[in-house]
Amino acid sequence: MITNPPVTVLGLGLMGQALAGTFLRAGHPTTVWNRTASKAEHLVAQGATLAGSPAEAVAASPLVVVCVSDYAAVHELLDPLVLDGKVVVNLTSGTTQTARETAAWAAQRGVTYLDGAIMAIPQAIGTADAVVLYSGPRSAFDSYEPVLKSLAAATTYLGDDHGLSSLYDVALLGLMWSVLNGFLQGAALVGAAGVDASVFEPFARNLIGTVGDWLPPYAKQIDDGTYPAYDSTIDTHLGAMDHLIDESESLGVNPDLPRLIKAVADRAVAAGHGGHGYAAMIEQFRKSPGE
CATH class of the missing domain: 3.40.50.720 (NAD(P)-binding Rossmann-like Domain)
Known part of the structure; x- marks a missing residue:
């Protein structure tokens, strides 16, 4: 050594x-x-x-x-x-x-x-x-x-x-940007009502911690290839996604991010996963463009 x-x-x-x-x-x-x-x-x-x-x-x-x-x-x-x-x-x-x-x-x-x-x-x-x-x-x-x-x-x-370190790097960067972009979207929304980002931040941080606790069971579902809807189905998530898009548009906040999220969920529903848990969205991320 x-x-x-x-x-x-x-x-x-x-x-x-x-x-x-x-x-x-x-x-x-x-x-x-x-x-x-x-x-x-x-x-x-x-x-x-x-x-x-x-x-x-x-x-x-x-x-x-x-x-x-x-x-x-x-x-x-x-x-x-x-x-x-x-x-x-x-x-x-x-x-x-x-x-x-x-x-x-x-x-x-x-x-x-x-x-x-x-x-x-x-x-x-x-x-x-x-x-x-x-x-x-x-x-x-x-x-x-x-x-x-x-x-x-x-x-x-x-x-x-040798490629694993780079692969983990880009995978984790994608996660980082998703979290940060979600926070920025939320800060823009509450900012339209005059709420400072610093006031919104503790609520966002608390939710990020909660979502982090969901990852172990999500990972098991992905590895097992089964997606039980323990809490909510993708169909239910779709309704909330519509609310986010509508709220963004009505407040003059850019709706591109929630529209992208909903587009992936729409494809999951079209593939028969509407009644499954959110982890079933992995099947859409695994597909090449155009599939």
């Missing part, structure tokens, strides 16, 4: 700076590189070593952490380098396809590759609020888990498939 190796961080945007700073505070000798060297100044002041080139940076450490704008930038950075024998942890956001393609590229070059997804803002790195997901060879994750745990208490290994 490797517990205190030197680490190289390539890319010093806000997230890359947070990663490097956290490694330093955890006691890891940290080498950094960035196209704009001035971004490393405060890290150097904390004890980091600024490499003069990417090649010099990767030569300094067995573990190379990459966090740049996209996978094209990852390859522009890494393709010219000799990385044989290195463990590369890529924390750049992307897709399952780009993650798997990069894993194949790494295998051809003798590189041990872990793909990762950061579910946190830069300020949360190194705290209990940070979540970082990893996928790739289990042996590599196990070897460097103590190092990676310095970035996030919730450091989770998902499996050998």
Whole structure:
């Protein structure tokens, strides 16, 4: 088990700076590189070593952490380098396809590759609020888990498939945007009556917590493929969706979001799920466009 190796961080945007700073505070000798060297100044002041080139940076450490704008930038950075024998942890956001393609590229070059997804803002790195997901060879994750745990208490290994971290990332982002968009729609509605968003917020937060408690039984229904209507049917939900659309239109609030929600529910009813519980909507999300 490797517990205190030197680490190289390539890319010093806000997230890359947070990663490097956290490694330093955890006691890891940290080498950094960035196209704009001035971004490393405060890290150097904390004890980091600024490499003069990417090649010099990767030569300094067995573990190379990459966090740049996209996978094209990852390859522009890494393709010219000799990385044989290195463990590369890529924390750049992307897709399952780009993650798997990069894993194949790494295998051809003798590189041990872990793909990762950061579910946190830069300020949360190194705290209990940070979540970082990893996928790739289990042996590599196990070897460097103590190092990676310095970035996030919730450091989770998902499996050998390099695409899993990106897949979880986009799936959770979709959930985040759905929650935030629902809150914004609600704030716009009550705002039409002169109610401040800060007044509405505790009610929204309470409901979000309640809905969160519904997820375990919903997940079981989805896994079992059965959707009993314990509380309400999709047909009943449709009536409430109509109320939301009508209220939005009457108050001059954009009704696009509730219309989209109702359109999916309408398709579920047309497919014979009107008498089922809301979890039956999963069958619509599983369909390709046009099906």
